Amino acid sequence: MRSDYTEIFRDEGAAEQYESDNYRPGSFYSQVSARQRDWLRAFTETAFDVPPVHHDFACGTGRVLRMLEGLVREAHGYDTSGVMLARAHELDTPAELHVIEADGPVASTVDDEWPALVTCFRLLLNAPRDLRERALRFAAGILRGPDSGLLILENHGNASSLRHLRRPRAGSDRRFAELGHDEVAALLHRYGFELLTMQGFTMLTQGFYRPPIGWIAPALDSAVSRRGFLASRATNVLYVARRLLRNGRDPARVPAVVVIAAVAPGPAIAAPAARRAGRSGRTAAAARAPCGAAIPGPSAASRPARGASCPPRRRSTRRSP
Ligand SMILES: C[S@@+](CC[C@H](N)C(=O)[O-])C[C@H]1O[C@@H](n2cnc3c(N)ncnc32)[C@H](O)[C@@H]1O
Numbered sequence: 001m002r003s004d005y006t007e008i009f010r011d012e013g014a015a016e017q018y019e020s021d022n023y024r025p026g027s028f029y030s031q032v033s034a035r036q037r038d039w040l041r042a043f044t045e046t047a048f049d050v051p052p053v054h055h056d057f058a059c060g061t062g063r064v065l066r067m068l069e070g071l072v073r074e075a076h077g078y079d080t081s082g083v084m085l086a087r088a089h090e091l092d093t094p095a096e097l098h099v100i101e102a103d104g105p106v107a108s109t110v111d112d113e114w115p116a117l118v119t120c121f122r123l124l125l126n127a128p129r130d131l132r133e134r135a136l137r138f139a140a141g142i143l144r145g146p147d148s149g150l151l152i153l154e155n156h157g158n159a160s161s162l163r164h165l166r167r168p169r170a171g172s173d174r175r176f177a178e179l180g181h182d183e184v185a186a187l188l189h190r191y192g193f194e195l196l197t198m199q200g201f202t203m204l205t206q207g208f209y210r211p212p213i214g215w216i217a218p219a220l221d222s223a224v225s226r227r228g229f230l231a232s233r234a235t236n237v238l239y240v241a242r243r244l245l246r247n248g249r250d251p252a253r254v255p256a257v258v259v260i261a262a263v264a265p266g267p268a269i270a271a272p273a274a275r276r277a278g279r280s281g282r283t284a285a286a287a288r289a290p291c292g293a294a295i296p297g298p299s300a301a302s303r304p305a306r307g308a309s310c311p312p313r314r315r316s317t318r319r320s321p
Contacts, residue, residue, distance in 0.1 A: 005126060005127055005128055005131065006080050006102045006131070009060070009079075009081040009083070009084055010080070010081045010083060014081070014083060014084065015060075015061055015081070015084045015087035016087070018060065018084070018087075019061055019091075023061075028205075028206040029206075031202075031209070031218055032201050032202050032236050033067075035201045035202075035222060035225070036067065036201055036236075036238065039199060039201070039226065040238075041071060043199075044072070044117065045071060047150060048115055048117070048149075048150075050073070050115065051071055051072050052073065052115040052116055052117040052150075053073050053074045053075075053076075053113045053114075053115070053116045054068055054072040054095070054116075054117045055075075055078070055116060055118045055119070055138075056075070056077045056078070056095070056118075056119045057106075057118065057120045057123070057135050057138050057139070058078070058079055058080075058120060058121075058122075058127075058135065059077030059085075059088065059093075059095070059097070060079055060084045060088070060122070061087040062077055062085075062088030062093030062097070064119050064121045065077050065093045065094065065095040066091065066094070068117075070094075072117065073113075075094060075095035076096050076097075076098060077093065077095045077097045077098065078098045078100050078106060079097070079098075079099065080099070080100055080101070085099060103130065103131075103134065105141075106141075114147065114148045114149055115148065115149040116148060116149035117149055117151075118138070118139040118143055118149065118150070118152070119151075119153075119154075120135045120153050121152075121153075121154035122154055122156055124153060124154070124155060124187075125156055125157040125177050125179045126177050132187060133187075136187055136190065136193070137191065139151045139193070139243075140191040140193075140245075143193075143242070143243040144243065145244075145245070148243060151240070151241045151242070151243070152240050152241075153184065153188075153238065153239045154237070154238055155179045155181075155184055155237045155238075155239065156235075156236050157177055157179050158179065158180075158181070158232075158234060158235055159178040159179060159180040159181075160180065160181060160232060161203070161233055162203060162204065162205060162233075162235060163178065163205050164178060166205065181198075181232060181237075188239070188241050192244050193243055194243075194244050195239055195240075196240045196242060197231075197239075197240045198232060198238065198239050198240070199231055199237065199238045199240070200225050200227075200230055200232075200233070200234025200236065201225055201226065201234060201236045201237070201238070202221050202225045202235050202236045203224055203225045203233065203235060204217060204225075204235060205235055208221070209221075
């Protein structure tokens with residue numbers, strides 16, 4: 001875990017490198033990201049009866065916010081790096097982007113708008129312990145009970161995968177992080193979340209996507225890695241969880257509200273009203289996730305009526321750098 005984690009992403013070159021290196025077209029990460037996008041879109045349409053409000057913690061350049069374009073009622077991205085958020089804005093990320101402080105409580109901009117989908121991708125693996133806890137505290141502040149929505153976390157360095165073989169020998173000073181399912185489960189448990197399912201997106205590591213087998217590895221990996229029974233061994237895993245505790249007897253209650261800065265508001269997100277119009281308002285209690293697992297969805301009882309007006313949002317007038 002790096003103590004300078006937050007600072008790394010405030011560097012001018014960080015956003016550029018993140019997009020043009022890690023996520024350049026055709027790269028290992030962009031292929032994994034494309035699979036995640038397909039799955040996440042299908043999942044969101046299946047698990048929610050009405051489009052959720054999306055909150056993406058540590059949203060960076062807006063990768064996950066863009067994945068769900070058109071499928072959510074509203075979208076909010078939160079990050080400490082003005083540089084990453086500026087890049088998200090340049091990429092037409094359809095969300096309100098919020099600069100947040102590096103620690104302390106983070107307030108949601110939307111009060112009690114359920115169902116909500118909270119996502120946190122590519123953070124847990126390399127983040128220091130406090131930041132992992134902060135991400136879960138943020139999610140717990142929005143998802144206050146089983147009916148309020150779902151949390152999806154990414155682990156892009158599963159300790160039970162092939163990637164583990166790259167772990168440096170003792171004594172080597174090479175930086176290497178990996179994250180076990182037990183650590184994720186413990187983190188979820190501490191904040192009152194129940195793990196519902198896991199979904200894998202690659203069984204391999206970056207090196208397999210290069211010659212001599214780079215011509216065949218992506219296709220094979222794509223076919224194999226999304227099989228439900230292989231999720232626990234995948235290099236890249238998403239965890240879907242729901243909150244069991246309700247506030248009131250909740251040790252992870254988010255304390256005071258803090259003012260956050262709205263930067264670079266993106267275009268409004270159109271709720272896919274036509275697509276939803278034919279659906280009944282009943283609960284998606286036994287919604288079937290694309291991976292085949294039964295996902296208890298948020299119940300209709302706690303949702304605002306369709307077309308109901310949203311509570312006013314708290315925003316400061318401060319702009320991002
Ligand atoms: C590896 S990037 C992931 C970006 C995005 N979630 C994705 O999957 O593409 C990690 C992000 O965490 C943000 N971050 C670092 N420290 C943070 C903190 N203390 N609170 C919130 N976000 C933080 C960074 O600015 C960076 O944008």
